[in-house]
Amino acid sequence: MPRQHKSLPRLFVDHPLSVDGQLKLDKAQSNYLVNVLRLKKGGEVILFNGQDGAFRASLVHDSKKAAELALHDRTSTQTLPSKIDYIFAPIKTARLDFMVQKATEMGVNALRPVQTQHTQMARINYDRMQANAIEAAEQCEILNVPEVHEATTLEKLIANWDETDPDRILIFADEETDVANAAEALQPYTDHQVAVLIGPEGGFSEAERTLLRAQKFCVPISLGPRILRADTAAIVALTLVQSNIGDLR
Template sequence: MPRTHASLPRLHVDQDLARDGAVALNKEQSLYLAAVLRKKTGDQVVLFNGRDGAWLAQLTSDAKKSVVLGLLEQVAPQTSPSDLWYGFAPLKTERLDYVIQKATEMGAGTIQPVLTQFTQISRLKHERLVANAIEAAEQCEVLSVPRVKREIGLSQLLANWQTEQGDRRLILADETAASATPVDDIAALRGHPVGLLIGPEGGFSDDELTSLRAQPFVTAISFGPRILRADTAAVAGLALIQAIIGDWR
C-alpha cells in the first residue's frame, strides 16, 4: 500500500469492494470511526476484505451508529493467501492473543489450536481468536487474513494429517532434538508446503513426542541452547521458516 495511505485507519469488512461502491459499517465499526477516532464526512480510511485488495474510502455519513463510506480507488492489489500452517497448544488469555497476532504478522495462512496433554486451557472462544487475527491484519497492512480453525486434539491432527494436508511437512519445535541448528533441516523442506507445531509450556508428553517423531511427515528441530517460552518459540519458528524457505527470501 502506498505510504501516503499508511497513516489512515484500516478496517476489515465482509462486503465486496469495487470502484464507486458503498459500504455501510456495522455498529461497532461505526462507533469506532465516528466516536473513538472522531472521523467525519469527507475523511478517508482504507478498507480490505481479504479478496479485493485495499481500497481508499471516504465517509459519506458520520452517524455514530451507521457510518457509510464511498469507495474511491484500489490502493493495493490483493495478495495471494499464505500456505503456511501454524499449530500451537493454547496458552493463557493474554499470551494466546499474542500468538494469534504474531502468527498473523509473520504470514501464517492457517492458524489452528492443538490440544495436548499439558495444554493450559482447552475451552477457547473462537470468535476472539478470529477478532485478534483481523485486528493484527488491520494494524500491519496484511491483506489476506489467516483462516483460524477450531481446536483439535493432537492425536486427531496426526491421524488426519496426510489425508487433509497431502504433501505438507510438519516442523516440530522440539527442545530435545539432536540438531544443533535448524537451518539445514528447514532448508531440506524447500519445495514442500510446511506447517509449524509449537507445544505447551510444559512441553509434549513422552508419549506425544514418540508419536510425533514416528510420523514420516514430521521434522523435529531445535531452537538452540536456550529453552524458549512457547510464544517466543512461535515467533522464532515462523521467522526461520519465512527466512529460509518462505516469503522473506
C-alpha cells in the first residue's frame, strides 16, 4: 500500500471524525502535539480513530493544555478489520512491548492474553499494551488498532470458544507436532476467521497440549526446527498465517 502524506505526523483519537469537523484534544495529546512535535498554528496532522478512516487536520488553537484541530479532507477510507486474533501467554514487559507492536504491524484484530501453567508474568499493564498498539498503528499507517482484551485462562478460552462462528479455528504453535509443513496444514482454512496462540517460554504443559489437540477447532503447526523465544515465535507464526491464508497471499 502506498504511504499517504508520509511527512505528516499521525495521531489516534477516540472521537468521531468527519470532513469539516472540529476536535479539541485532551491535555496529554495537546502536550504531545505542541511540546513534543512542536506543531505550530496551521500545522497539519493525520487523524484516525479506527472507525471513520483517516483525515487531514490543521491546528487552529495551539494551547499546550487544550489544542484544537480543524478537520479537512478524508485521506483514507476505513479498512476492514483483520480476520486474525492474537492470543498469547504474557511475557516480561520490554519483550511484551515489542510483541504487541509487531503483532499490530502484522495486522491482528485483537490482543488476548491467556494464563497457562507455565506463564511467568501474572500482572498485565493493559493501558501500556493499548498504548504500544496505538503507537505502532500511528507509525505504520494502520487504521485498525487491535482491541486489548482482559486475560483469561487457557481452560476458559477453550470452554468459551466462539460458538456463534463454528468455522473459527485456533492455530497454535506446537513444538511437538507431527505436522512439519505449516503451509500445508493451513491451506484448508483460507476463508476462516482464525486466532493464533503462542504459549509461554516454557511451552505448554502436557495436559494443555492434550486439551488443545482434543478440540476440533484447534490446528497445531510447527514453527520449524529451532526453539524460539515467545516474541520471535509471534512474528514467525503470524507471518506464516498471513502469507498462507491471510492478506500477504
